[in-house]
Amino acid sequence: MAKASFTLPDGTTVLVEGSVDEIQKIISLYSPEIVTRPQHINKKQDYKNHISKIEKESKVDISTLVNTLKSSDEIKLIEKNVLDRSIVIDRVLLPLYILHKDFDDKFPLTSGEISKIFSQLGITIFQSNVARTLSSTASKYVIGDKIRAKGQAVRYRLSRLGMKYISSVIKGQAVE
Structure with missing residues (x-):
C-alpha cells in the first residue's frame, strides 16, 4: 500500500x-x-537494515573455512609450525591467512568467529584472548573495519605485513 x-x-x-x-x-x-x-523516512532504521544486510552477506561459513584449512596443501607445515606450538599470535593469524589465500578476503572475521574456528579444530582459545591478541600484539598484522569499542564486533583482515609474517611462520623460516 x-x-x-x-x-x-x-x-x-x-x-x-x-x-x-x-x-x-x-x-x-x-x-x-x-x-x-515524500513521507518522513526513518534514517536510523534504514541504516540498521543496511548494516544487517551487509552482515548477512558477509558471513563466512565457519565449517567451510575449517574444511579448507584441513584440506590445505600446507596442512603438515601448519600443524608443525602453528597448531602444535602455543604462540597465540600465530594461531590467531592462521584463519585470516586461510581467508586471504583461499577466499580472497571476501569475509573478514571477528574475534568470536576466530575462536569458533579453533574450537572446531579442537583447540581452545577464548574469544577474549583472541580479541586481546588482535588489538595488541597482532595489531600491526591485521586491518580492522572500525575502531575497537566494547560490545561492538570488529571484522579483521590480514594486512600485507601480516601475510608476509604468517607465511614465513608456516614455512618454518626465522621471523624478523
Whole structure:
C-alpha cells in the first residue's frame, strides 16, 4: 500500500493511502500544480537494515573455512609450525591467512568467529584472548573495519605485513 501527501491549490494538505493507480487518479483530478513530498523516512532504521544486510552477506561459513584449512596443501607445515606450538599470535593469524589465500578476503572475521574456528579444530582459545591478541600484539598484522569499542564486533583482515609474517611462520623460516 502506497502513501502520498500533497497540498491542494487552496492550501489544504491531503494524505492518501491506497494503490499507486488510486493515488494517480486522485492527483489527476486536481490541478497539475500539486507538489508532492515524500513521507518522513526513518534514517536510523534504514541504516540498521543496511548494516544487517551487509552482515548477512558477509558471513563466512565457519565449517567451510575449517574444511579448507584441513584440506590445505600446507596442512603438515601448519600443524608443525602453528597448531602444535602455543604462540597465540600465530594461531590467531592462521584463519585470516586461510581467508586471504583461499577466499580472497571476501569475509573478514571477528574475534568470536576466530575462536569458533579453533574450537572446531579442537583447540581452545577464548574469544577474549583472541580479541586481546588482535588489538595488541597482532595489531600491526591485521586491518580492522572500525575502531575497537566494547560490545561492538570488529571484522579483521590480514594486512600485507601480516601475510608476509604468517607465511614465513608456516614455512618454518626465522621471523624478523
